[in-house]
Amino acid sequence: MAYPFRSIEKKWQSFWAKNHTFSAAFPSNKPKYYVLDMFPYPSGAGLHVGHPLGYIASDVVSRYKRHKGFNVLHPQGYDSFGLPAEQYAIQTGQHPAQTTDTNIKRYREQLDQLGFSFDWDREFRTSEPDYYRWTQWIFSQLFAAWYDNTSDRAKPISTLIDHLDKWGTDQLDAHCDEDTPLLTATEWKALTSDEQQTYLLHYRMTYLAESEVNWCPQLGTVLANDEVVNGVSERGGFAVERKKMTQWIMRISCYAERLLDGLNTIDWPEPLKEMQRNWIGRSVGATVRFSVFQHDAEIEVFTTRPDTLYGVTFMTLAPEHPLVQNITTDDQRVAVQDYVSQSAKRTERDRMADVKNITGVFTGSYAIHPLSGAKVPIWIGDYVLAGYGTGAVMAVPCGDQRDYEFATHFSIPITNIFADVEIENAAHVEKGETRIANSDFLNGLTVAEATQAAVEHLEKIDRGTAKIQYRLRDAVFSRQRYWGEPIPVYFKNGIPHLISEHCLPLQLPAVEKYLPTETGSPPLGNAIDWAWDETNETVVTIDKINEKTIFPIELNTMPGWAGSSWYFNRYVDAKNNKAFADRDKLEYWGKVDLYVGGSEHATGHLLYSRFWQKVLFDLGHVPVNEFAQKLVNQGMILGESAFIFRKSGTQTYVSAGLINGIDVEPIHVDVTYVDANNVVAHHELKNWRPEFADAKFDLEDGKLIAKREVEKMSKSKYNVVNPDDICDQYGADTLRMYELFLGPIEQAKPWNTAGISGVYGFLNKFWRLFHENEQFSISDEPPSSGMLKSLHTTIEKVTHDIDQFSLNTAVSAFMICVNELTAAKCNHRAILKPLTVLLAPFAPHICEELWEKLGHTSSLSNEPYPIADPMHLKETQITYPISFNGKMRFTLDLDAEATKDEIEQAALADERTAQYLEGKTIRKMIVIPSKIVNIVCG
C-alpha cells in the first residue's frame, strides 16, 4: 500500500496557508536569512516540471535555515509586465491585465500544490500600480541624479546645479555626454530656464537621446535585436529598417568600473561573472589623434596597441563616421556613397554575421602619422563599428589579423615593426617577449615598455592620451509598447519634466487598440486621457492640451527589466505605501543571502539590478551596494522529445529500426504516447491528432519504435511533462525529491520519468518504518548502536550537503539511511523523530504528518535541526603520526571501533605490514574500518 500522499499534502498545504506558518517576522532578534528565487513571468502555458527546480532547491534551504534558527525571508511574486500578454491583447482585444490575472491564478495553484514555504503575505506583481508607482519613483531618482567622477558616485542633480552656479563646468568631473559644451558660471546663469533644463540632460542618469532602433513598418513597431533574424522580423518575415528615434537612455556606463570591481566581492558563479566582465569589456589603451592631409579635420582613434604606432599603414573609418563626407575626394565620391548606402541597408547583426567578406573603399584622402609624419591612406570599411570607441581605427596590418587581411585584400603595404618575426602569412598578434623594431625611439623595447613609452610621448606632443575603453553601452530604456510602466514625464516646450512624486503612480491609461497609432506613435498615443494638467497635477484629456498649463505625457513605456531591477528590495516591505521600503527593514534584511535563478539573465536582469542597486545606494536609499551575496544558477530541465518517421510524400510511418536508406521526415509526437522502451502506442495516435486517422504504419516486431532526442521543453515539441500529473500520481514530496535527485542543481539535464519510482519507493519505505500492518506503530525502546550510527551519519552528511548546496547527494544519504533502518526493522522513536525533522525540508508534507502522528501538536517547521553526535558517527577516520615505508596499502582485520593502539597492534601483527613498518617513520595513517587505506612516510 502506498502512503496516502494526496490527503496528506492537501491537509498540510492548507494548514500552512491558514496559520501563515512561513510569514517572516519583523522585528526579530533572530539572525536573518533572505532566500530569493527569480520571480516568474506568468505565461499562458503554465509551469512544466523544469520550472520548479530552482524553487525546490531554495525551498529546501529556506526550511533548513528555519530549523537552524534563522528568521527566513522567502518571498515570491510575479514579473507580470511583458510581451506575450500584449500580443494576446493585440489579437483578441482582451486587456493584458486580465490575461495576466488568469495566468497568475494558474501559476499560484501550481506553485501551491508543490508545498513551497513562500511568505505569500508579501506577494506582489510588477504590473500593479502599488508596485510600479515605486518603479516610476526610482526612474525619477535617476532623472534627478548625475554622476560625479571626483567622488565616484551618483549625486542629486541639485548639487550639480550648485556647482554650475558657482563655477560653471570648471573643476567639474562628471560622467556626461561626449559633446557636452563647457560653460562658465556666468554663461550658465545667462541661460533661460528651458536652456538650462536641456543642458542638464547631458548629465542626468537617465536622459533623452536619438538612438537607432529596429523599426518594422509592416508590424508598426520596434523590435528588439533578438526579434530580428537575417534582416527581417522573426514574426512575419517583414523588412526591418534602422530608424533613429528619441529614446530614454540609462547612463549605466558610468558604473562600468564599479560593476566590474563589485564582482570580486560577491559569491556568484565564475562563468556568470566572466560573462558580465566580457559584457562590460574593459580595454586599456590610448586615444591617438591623426590630422587629415589638406583638410581641417582630425581623426581620433582608440587603440590597445600604442606600441605598434609605427606599423600603421592606413586608417579605416566606419561607414557612418561623420568625417566620411568631408574628406572624400571627388574621384572617390561615387564609390564611397555607394558603399555607405549599401552598408546602411544592412542591419548591424547582418554585418556581424558576414565576417568573411572583406569590403571597403578608399576615400581618396590621407592622414598624417602623428609621429613619423608619413601620409597614410584613409579607407572606409564596415568591419569598423560606429558604436565602439571612436568609430575609427588606426590599422596595423603586421599586428592585427583583420587589418592584415584588409591590407592584403586591397594591396596596401604592410610594414613589419617586430624584430625577428615572420609576417609572411599572418599578423603577429602575440605580445610576450616580442621586441619592437623599425620604430624610431621604440626600437628594442618590449611590447609593454613600448606601450608606455608611446603613450608618454603622445601625451607630451599632445597627440593622444592613455584611456580605458568599455564595451558596455548606455541602456535604451524606452519601449514602444503598451504593457509596461508609463514613464512619469511630461513635455513642456519639448523639454521633459518629471511628474511629482506625490502624484505617482501615473497609471496606465485605457486604450482601444494596443497597436501603434497611424502616425507611428507608441500605443499610448491611442489614449484619450493622456495629458498633464500642471496646475492641478492631474491627468486630463488630450484635447485640452495648450501651451501654458496642459502638456503631453511621454508615450513610451519602460522595458521589461525595469520592474525586476529592484524587486528584491520591495519584498522587505511589500505593503508600504509611503516608501518603496522602510529603511529599518532594509537595514535588517540587507542583502539577499541566496539568490537562485537561471544564467540566461547574466547580462540583462542581473546587470541592470546591480546598476540600479548602486544608484539607490549612492543616493542613500538602500544600505548595501550589491543586492545578492550568493547566487546559484539552476540548470534547465530538458525534455526528451520523441520522433516518428514519415515516408516522404506518404501517410506511412516507419519504425525507427527500418529506416535505413528510406527518405523520411521526422515528426514530433507527443511523449505521452511513447513508453520507456520508445514503443509508440500508434493505435491511439488518431485520438491525438486527426491527421493520423488514415496513417499506415510499417512496424518491427509489431511495434512502432520512435527515436528520442533531448530538447528544451516546449509545447510545440510535445515533450512537456506537467508537474500536476506527477503530483497526482506520486505526490509533491516525490516530485520535489526526484527533481533534486536528478543531478547537480547547476547542470542541465533531461527529465526522465522512469527513475521516479526510486524516490517514490523511498518515501513509502520511510512511511512504513512508522507503520506495522497499516497501523501506526512506534517503539520507545532504546535504539541499537547500528541504528544510531545510521542516523548520525545521515545527519552529518545531509547537513554538510545542504551547506554545500549539493542536494542530490543529500537525497542519496536519506535513501541509504532508510534502507539500513528497514533492514534493521527500526521503529524506534529516538531514531525516527530526529529523522523526520531532518527530512522535512525535502519532503515537508509527509514529515508534518508523521510528526503529528508522533504526538506533536504544532508544526515541525520551527523544530531545531538535529545535530550529529560524533560518538555515533559510522566511519572513524583516524589520522595520526606513526611510522612506516615502502608500499603503502594494507588490508587489516579491524573492528569499526578500533582504537589507535589496536590499529597499531593489528598493523604490527600483520607480517607484511610489520616488515614495512620496521625502522621507518610514518607521518600519517588514514584508517577506515577494517582497512588501513594509506600510510604516508616522513
Added chain:
RNA sequence: GCUCGAGUGGUGGAAUUGGUAGACACGUUGGACUUAAAAUCCAAUGACCAUUGCGGUCGUGCGGGUUCAAGUCCCGCCUCGAGUACCA
C-alpha cells in the same frame, strides 16, 4: 576565432578535494511471497580471466609526466556543451 565548463558502467550520476573508483537510483537478470498479477522483500550487475578454493588482470576521452598513491595535479592532443564575436 576567443573565453569558460565538461568527458567516469547499459542510463542519471557519486567519490571526504591526491588516498578502497563506480555510492545512491534507474534498467537488466535470478529468487522469495502469491492461483496469478501488482506491490513488497532478497541476491547479482564495469570488463576480461579463474570459477574444485580464497583470487587475478585491465579499467575514469587519448598520449606523456609528477607521486608510495592520480578520475582528481602538470604538459600536449581529441570530442562535446555554454557564452561571445570584425571591440581596434
